[in-house]
Amino acid sequence: RKKWKRVVGVLKELEESCETTVGRLRQVVDAMAVEMHAGLASEGGSKLKMLLTFVDNLPSGSEKGIFYALDLGGTNFRVLRVELGGQRSELDPDVEHQPIPEQLMTGRSEDLFDFIASSLHRFVENGNDSVQSSIMKELGFTFSFPVKQTSVSSGVLIKWTKAFAIKDMVGKEVAGALQQALDRKGLNMRVAVLVNDTVGTLALGHYHDADTVAAVIIGTGTNACYWERTDAIIKCQGLLTTSGGMVVNMEWGNFWSSHLPRTSYDIDLDAESPNPNDQGFEKMISGMYLGDIVRRVILRMSEELDVFGPVSSRLYVPFALRTPAMAAMHEDDSPELTEVAKILQDVLDISDVPLKVRKLVVKICDVVTRRAARLAAAGIVGILKKIGRDGSGGITGGRSRSDIKMRRTAVAVEGSLYTQYTMFREYLHEALHEILGEDIARHVVINVTEDGSGTGAALLAASHSSSG
Ligand code: ADP
Structure with a gap:
């Protein structure tokens, strides 16, 4: 007692x-x-x-066209495509999960971004979208690591967290490294925004x-x-x-x-x-x-x-x-x-x-x-x-x-x-x-x-x- x-x-x-x-x-x-x-x-x-994120406008629902996104932050990274009809509508993105091979998390940044660009290349092709189309596609890049943003589409990696430790990437421009890999692969795509996950959530919330x-x-x-x-x-x-x-x-x-x-x-x-x-x-x-x-x-x-x-x-x-x-x-x-x-x-x-x-x-x-x-x-x-x-x-x-x-x-x-x-x-x-x-x-x-x-x-x- x-x-x-x-x-x-x-x-x-x-x-x-x-x-x-x-x-x-x-x-x-x-x-x-x-x-x-x-x-x-x-x-x-x-x-x-x-x-500062330099995100100075939020989706309104009037957006039209096909847009892509890459989401890198955990061991799984994802590629997705969403088609927007111009009227705030139910979104039904195509999503593909890709585990990042462990050796790429601690190797050279070029290898990681080449791997990402290849996955995206395959995803675009499988979705019957033309890879080298003359119409440039726009890509959103969610990168959930601490970044010092310099514009809406560029920022410098402050440090890696979680399982990543690619030394030559720290202090480098993240979206630029991705853009170069896309160019190497001959993908006619532009990294339009570099954001963290909460900003994506705000954007989606605002869309609806x-x-x-x-x-x-x-x-x-x-x-x-x-x-x-x-x-x-x-x-x-x-x-x-x-x-x-x-x-x-x-x-x-x-x-x-x-x-x-x-x-x-x-x-x-x-x-x-x-x-x-x-x-x-x-x-x-x-x-x-x-x-x-x-x-x-x-x-x-x-x-x-x-x-x-x-x-x-x-x-x-x-x-x-x-x-x-x-x-x-x-x-x-x-x-x-x-x-x-x-x-x-x-x-x-x-x-x-x-x-x-x-x-x-x-x-x-x-x-x-x-x-x-x-x-x-x-x-x-x-x-x-x-x-x-x-x-x-x-x-x-x-x-x-x-x-x-x-x-x-x-x-x-x-x-x-x-x-x-x-x-x-x-x-x-x-x-x-x-x-x-x-x-x-x-x-x-x-x-x-x-x-x-x-x-x-x-x-x-x-x-x-x-x-x-
Ligand atoms: P993220 O890892 O991207 O934050 P989640 O939002 O799914 O992904 O959060 C995962 C975390 O939520 C896990 O660390 C786990 O501790 C917690 N969690 C998952 N499912 C439950 C649940 N049913 N009840 C309470 N906590 C949960």
Whole structure:
């Protein structure tokens, strides 16, 4: 009994340090808006990089023609083609997945880009499109690595991440390297845009819903981008675009604020990660980490309080509990929590866990996911606040809150945490409503887009095409 009391104590401590009251969330909202300002004011002015994308218009639905996209970011790269009819319509892209041979990820850049160009060549031919056609085709290139953009269609690789490590590419112009490979292959194609995946998501969201002002991805990692007025981008004086705006890639995974509710588990996770002090927001929110936070809590309870029987060696393995398995435990609605028992057994090698303890595990998952989803919601409202769409009516002044005409505002969202994890999605919506209040929240819609990183890049190639 005494032992159980201490278990409840550890749980309570977890709940308290993960607390996300509306008051706390509003502080996070304010901090996000302030950091956005700082990141736009000067280079290195904030942990938010607020990268310029030079994307100065978003697809409207009137685009016409056949456009291609390449999506490079993971071990799988994809080639796709989409035909646009000029009227906002259901998009039905042809997509081909291609695993990148491992030796190409660490070899010479020319070999990688030749491989990509060959795949594209084959794809164009197989699609009965002429490879050497006199009509130049336009291509969108989604390259999900840190790039310092110099125009909408060019940028320099800052560093590789994930499994890639091609030394001669760092510091080089990415789209140029691809363009040269296309030329070598005799493909009459132009790299019209070089973007990251969130920008593609925003483009696709905007194609379907013209009120879309921001895009958020919550998957393995998390990031967001949004539409900003060029005169608010202070660090780039004299920036002129016909539209008066530009998409800014926030790199919000690196957001940090003292208002974020942080636990000892977060501190340990960060310290043991390959990138300590980096991506602090991401480490509380995204799929790569949530399962591991839960593993750390279970490990501590197991070590200190002996509620899980002899301490399983699996509990010491970093990332042994993945977020999908954690979500499955969280959403186990069987009366006996059989799924929880099964996952504890299969994944963590913990057997014969009493129902009371299985319930405790569900509660831990709930606390960790609820915090994650509510912080993501606060991040979204932070963006809305920065662009005056949170209903606080900063610019109109003088009027009372109820007078303000709130414009319909849409946010495009992608990523498995939002689309596959029902509890995450519901907690995120609930927090949006709590922070904004019902009057404002009813004007804010979240639209799920599918494959913005591919399709969105093709749409941007269309809206930035040389003929358009
Ligand atoms: P990406 O890797 O491009 O971000 P996803 O958006 O599919 O791709 O995100 C994958 C991440 O989402 C994985 O790291 C995994 O942890 C998490 N995930 C996948 N499925 C689920 C699920 N059903 N419930 C919770 N998390 C999930």
